[in-house]
Amino acid sequence: MILVGVLRHYVMLLLGSSPKKQSRAAIREQRALVRAQVLRHTSAFSPIPPLFYQALSDHLQAAFATSAYLQPKSTSADASSGPPNPLTDPSAMDGMMDGMKKQMVMMVPQMVMMGWINFFFQGFVLIKLPFPLTLGFKSMLQRGIETQDMDVRWVSSLSWYFLNFFGLNGLYRVILGADNEAANSSRDMMATPFAGAQSQPAMGQMQDFGKLFKAERDNLEFAEGQYIWSGKDVEIRVLQKWSKL
């Protein structure tokens, strides 16, 4: 099983497609937010004088308001349909195909192993669980064993398989390093496939930059209120530092 996990990790690496080339307009759109963030980041003790700060802030707010940074939309009928439909938008489609391919790779070896265990290791108990369980689990964990009175703690090999499946995460982390594919994907199977896809910021094409820009405008206004120039009263600070004042 360990070997299967390691194999899965490497197959995943090979399948993972390289980051897509983006057009200049797409990069510009993505990074427009960074401009505003950089400006706001230092606003409380800003290196730039008030006139320059104001000019930058105004320019960015105006640009966000008029959507100067958004990618030019290819056709009409965009405002009404909201975020682009994942099935028809080719760039989002690629991302989804990637995710589905990865899930397929995950599932196939698991099913193969489950079938194999079911076939060969059926009908006898394998281990005794160290913790007690209720009777409801008997049907799940003792499949194929016909005794009614046996303690639920005796389980078949299939449950040993499941235990391993969830538990080898730690072992994978030691062998393959922290961010490995074999362990994380098991959690992907638990989460709904589309919920994950929509919340990932990496799939930026589905994000609605219009709304983000609007939010950023409000942030910029707020930062303007916080703005203090680092050069304000700098002479007093220097003189005090050198005990002249």
Next chain:
Amino acid sequence: MDLTSALQRLASYRAKQSRASADIVKDGELVLRKAGLTKLGDEEWAFLEQLALAAIDTGKLDVADDITDGYAIQACLERLAAKFPESPRVDVLQGIRMEATESSETVIRYYNTLLEADESNIAAWKRKISVLKSSGDIKTAVQELSTLLDTFYTDVEGWLELGSIYSSCNQYTSALQCLSHAMILAPQNAFYILEAAETAYSAADIPLALKFYLRVVEMLDEPPTSGTTPSRPEGPTLRAWYGVKLCVRDLLTSTSTASQSESQTTPPSEKHLKLLDELSTERILAAYSPSSSKAGEGPPLGRETVVKWLENTSSTS
């Protein structure tokens, strides 16, 4: 001069990205001569790139003179191209090689083809802009650079370059705007603030220059903890103190300077200006003070000249 020390030096140059081209060529030739390429393993490619750049930089386009198996620069490029066929990095290296010998139109055409293939190839774009600038086409260079910075905002090097192009054309307000971007991207860097101070001073915006100089001083110079003698300001700190002295002298002597600030900066009050005058004089003298010179060095040169200059400036205020 043995192989391992040469390899170590080259590795440290690569890590620090230093432009010690003559040394790199010397060490690189040694490595090639002693057939050290096999020792490098995976680093061979980085080494070849480094050697190629250094050789083009020093004009030794044919690093082959007394090497028996004839590793010319062209051979370096060929090896890299063979190993990494579609690599944009190797393409740009080819472009740089072309810049050394071909005309600028040819090179710009080459970079344009690279950019058509891949719009977001920053390296090729930047090389194109530098070729435009060095061939004298400043207007196009500025336009292209502005477009690049519009897309790739966080490129501090680009902002500094644009600022210096504007300064060279005496457009100091635009230069200050570019430097503002550089400063907010790297707020800890006192050198950019010093450059902004110098630009403001050149633009005759003395109050703004004073504020920037004082910021540099605030960032870089520390008063001694009680008892010890004051440290000697060096490098950018000393330059900033000179800047403070000059601005303060200007503000104290002429009445019109204070009101002419294009950025509408209010200068400090007269009392503060006088105190700053004293402080900056002290610090400049400390830089040339014989007592604070390091052991083994003589007294600092130029002390008499500086003292005379300081006395002159003080007497006119």
